[in-house]
Amino acid sequence: xxxxxxxxxxxxxxxxxxxxxxxxxxxxxxxxxxxxxxxxxxxxxxxxxxxxxxxxxxxxxxxxxxxxxxxxxxxxxxxxxxxxxxxxxxxxxxxxxxxxxxxxxxxxxxxxxxxxxxxxxxxxxxxxxxxxxxxxxxxxxxxxxxxxxxxxxxxxxxxxxxxxxxxxxxxxxxxxxxxxxxxxxxxxxxxxxxxxxxxxxxxxxxxxxxxxxxxxxxxxxxxxxxxxx
Amino acid sequence: xxxxxxxxxxxxxxxxxxxxxxxxxxxxxxxxxxxxxxxxxxxxxxxxxxxxxxxxxxxxxxxxxxxxxxxxxxxxxxxxxxxxxxxxxxxxxxxxxxxxxxxxxxxxxxxxxxxxxxxxxxxxxxxxxxxxxxxxxxxxxxxxxxxxxxxxxxxxxxxxxxxxxxxxxxxxxxxxxxxxxxxxxxxxxxxxxxxxxxxxxxxxxxxxxxxxxxxxxxxxxxxxxxxxx
DNA sequence: CGGAGTTTCGGAACATGTTCCTAAAGTAAG
DNA sequence: CTTACTTTAGGAACATGTTCCGAAACTCCG
Numbered sequence: 001x002x003x004x005x006x007x008x009x010x011x012x013x014x015x016x017x018x019x020x021x022x023x024x025x026x027x028x029x030x031x032x033x034x035x036x037x038x039x040x041x042x043x044x045x046x047x048x049x050x051x052x053x054x055x056x057x058x059x060x061x062x063x064x065x066x067x068x069x070x071x072x073x074x075x076x077x078x079x080x081x082x083x084x085x086x087x088x089x090x091x092x093x094x095x096x097x098x099x100x101x102x103x104x105x106x107x108x109x110x111x112x113x114x115x116x117x118x119x120x121x122x123x124x125x126x127x128x129x130x131x132x133x134x135x136x137x138x139x140x141x142x143x144x145x146x147x148x149x150x151x152x153x154x155x156x157x158x159x160x161x162x163x164x165x166x167x168x169x170x171x172x173x174x175x176x177x178x179x180x181x182x183x184x185x186x187x188x189x190x191x192x193x194x195x196x197x198x199x200x201x202x203x204x205x206x207x208x209x210x211x212x213x214x215x216x217x218x219x220x221x222x223x224x225x226x227x228x229x
Numbered sequence: 230x231x232x233x234x235x236x237x238x239x240x241x242x243x244x245x246x247x248x249x250x251x252x253x254x255x256x257x258x259x260x261x262x263x264x265x266x267x268x269x270x271x272x273x274x275x276x277x278x279x280x281x282x283x284x285x286x287x288x289x290x291x292x293x294x295x296x297x298x299x300x301x302x303x304x305x306x307x308x309x310x311x312x313x314x315x316x317x318x319x320x321x322x323x324x325x326x327x328x329x330x331x332x333x334x335x336x337x338x339x340x341x342x343x344x345x346x347x348x349x350x351x352x353x354x355x356x357x358x359x360x361x362x363x364x365x366x367x368x369x370x371x372x373x374x375x376x377x378x379x380x381x382x383x384x385x386x387x388x389x390x391x392x393x394x395x396x397x398x399x400x401x402x403x404x405x406x407x408x409x410x411x412x413x414x415x416x417x418x419x420x421x422x423x424x425x426x427x428x429x430x431x432x433x434x435x436x437x438x439x440x441x442x443x444x445x446x447x448x449x450x451x452x453x454x455x456x457x458x
Numbered sequence: 459c460g461g462a463g464t465t466t467c468g469g470a471a472c473a474t475g476t477t478c479c480t481a482a483a484g485t486a487a488g
Numbered sequence: 489c490t491t492a493c494t495t496t497a498g499g500a501a502c503a504t505g506t507t508c509c510g511a512a513a514c515t516c517c518g
Contacts, residue, residue, distance in 0.1 A: 015465025016513040043505060053468035055507080064505065111340055114392040124416065131420045144426055148433040153442035157382070160389025163343040187353065191360045197373060204377040213382035213450060220449025221442060244495025245483040272475060282498035284477080293475065 020052050022060045026070055033071070038108035068109045073122050076102040080125035084132050088139035092150070092218050095132035100158045100210060110166045113159050142225040150221045157217060161210050168205075249281050251289045255299055262300070267337035297338045302351050305331040309354035313361050317368035321379070321447050324361035329387045329439060339395045342388050371454040379450045386446060390439050397434075 028049045032041050043064070047054040061067045079102040084091050103113060112118065119126055130151060137147035188195045197204070257278045261270050272293070276283040290296045308331040313320050332342060341347065348355055359380060366376035417424045426433070 012515075013465085014463075014515045016467070018466060020467095042503080044503085047468095054505095055468050055470095056466080058506070059466065059468095110343070114339070114396040116397045124419070127420055127423065131423050134422045134426070138422060144429070145433055145436075147422075148426065148430070149436070149438045149442065152434060153386070153438065153446075156389035156393055156442075157386040157446075158389065159393060160385035160387065163392065164385055164388060167343040168345045190353070191356055193363045193367060193376075194356065194360050197363070197377065200373070201377070204374055205381060207374075207378070209378040209382065212453070213378065213385075213446075216449035216453045217382075217386075217442075217446045218449075220445035220447075220452070223449070224441070224445045241485075242495085243485045243493080245497075247496060249497090271473080273473085276498095283475095284498050284500095285496080287476070288496065288498095 020050055020056060020060060022070075024050060025057060025060055025067070026074060029067060029071055030074070033108075041108075065112060065115060068112045069115070069118070069121050072103070072106050072109075072112060073126075075106055077123060077125050079105065080129060088136040089218065089222060092133050092136035092140075092154070092222075093215060095129040095136070096154045096158060096214055096218070097211065099126065099129050099155075100162065100214075103158070104162050104165070107166045107169065110163045113162065119155070137222065137225070140222045140226065142222070146221075146225040146228075150218075150225070153221060154214070154217065157214070249279055249285060249289060251299075253279060254286060254289055254296070255303065258296060258300055259303070262337075270337075294341060294344060297341045298344070298347070298350050301332070301335050301338070301341060302355075304335055306352060306354050308334065309358060313358075317365040318447065318451060321362050321365035321369075321383070321451075322444060324358040324365070325383045325387060325443055325447070326440065328355070328358050328384075329391065329443075332387075333391050333394070336395045336398065339392045342391065348384070366451065366454070369451045369455065371451070375450075375454045375457075379447070379454070382450060383443070383446065386443070 025046065029041060029046055032046060032049055036045075043057055044054045047057055061070075080098060082094070082098055085094055115121075119130055133151045133154060134147045137150040138144070142150060194201075254275065258270060258275055261275060261278055265274075272286055273283045276286055290299075309327060311323070311327055314323055344350075348359055362380045362383060363376045366379040367373070371379060423430075
């Protein structure tokens, strides 16, 4: 469109010089995050922190989702670097646990985890753990199809655990027991076990069973693969 | 607050008569949903459909989340009614599958699934399936603690699967392979298996492996419980 | 210097969910 | 009828993410 570019930037750059960089925006976002909290990280406030116009942000960052993915990437990267066991099964579990713990430490904006190709948009440390899960599954005798399925299944479980737990965190009771547990017009006589467990539900739902269930899941997946292979 | 209520509604009701009911709002929401699509279901449009003021909605419905939970409840209820197998393991799997399929059929507003105590806010059909999972686990020799853990783990996996798949649905490729799969500056030589699978990733990630992985998960969880008990 | 080209900046505007506060519309007593 | 009380209705306003489009600031070339 328009006239052809006659000189394709011979030496220096052309155009109005930028007053802000993506790195500065990310730094300011981290500053707001730890100073004012997650809920204060808005586009206008972020622009104000940098002394620039609000819409200027959108020339350096596609949208809010883009910003948050970058932030998560920066904040979670150190935690994602760890030594992986040589044993395949242990490697799968260690990698999945590392992904879980790293992302669970960033409890704001959990919906970002479910964006399309989220792990692919992360940096090499995260992909290294994906590689570890896939390679571990392959070393356990999985076919490539099964190995990818193992990763995806473990990823789904991890995402779900984080999302549900984060959303239940602020509240006084996760899955409120007693009065509030059942809806308004529910016949509790048809739910004998739930009724019997109602008083203990809050306590039981608060327990962290991620690691145990993860092992059970991995064993189940790898066992199936070995049996069919 | 003001003078005491002298007469506590002797015969009829008092105050300005309501022009709208919660049921009418839900009906209008469903109408908009199937006529104009999910993205058109906004507070103002919903009020317009009913010919009432926008803020009037908030006297009948706490907030958007409340509306969506009610809607999901209405729409998913028929699917949640099915006969459950007598065999405990099959019962757990059938119940989890039913929950999954019912909620996956309501692909809008997936973030509602992770709200605090979501299943508890649903009606009796959904709770019946929760009861089925817990009772199945108990019948397989689980302790109450383990049974609740089984339910929660399966629920996490189900939620994660739905959320990730829904977010990947609209895009051309789930977890884009090839060029876009890896980030900008990633050393692919350190990711041999991922690189080798890059071309097939899209196809493999699109496969529906929920049922198989669910069985593996349940077997892993129940097997662990039986071994420890 | 001056116009052309190019890149960045940012104010105005829009649609969204939600809250505040006041008016409206009814019943019950005096 | 008038006054008190109660309940619902809804306009105005606010903060949010985001886009449109024109202005600003710089380089290059003649």
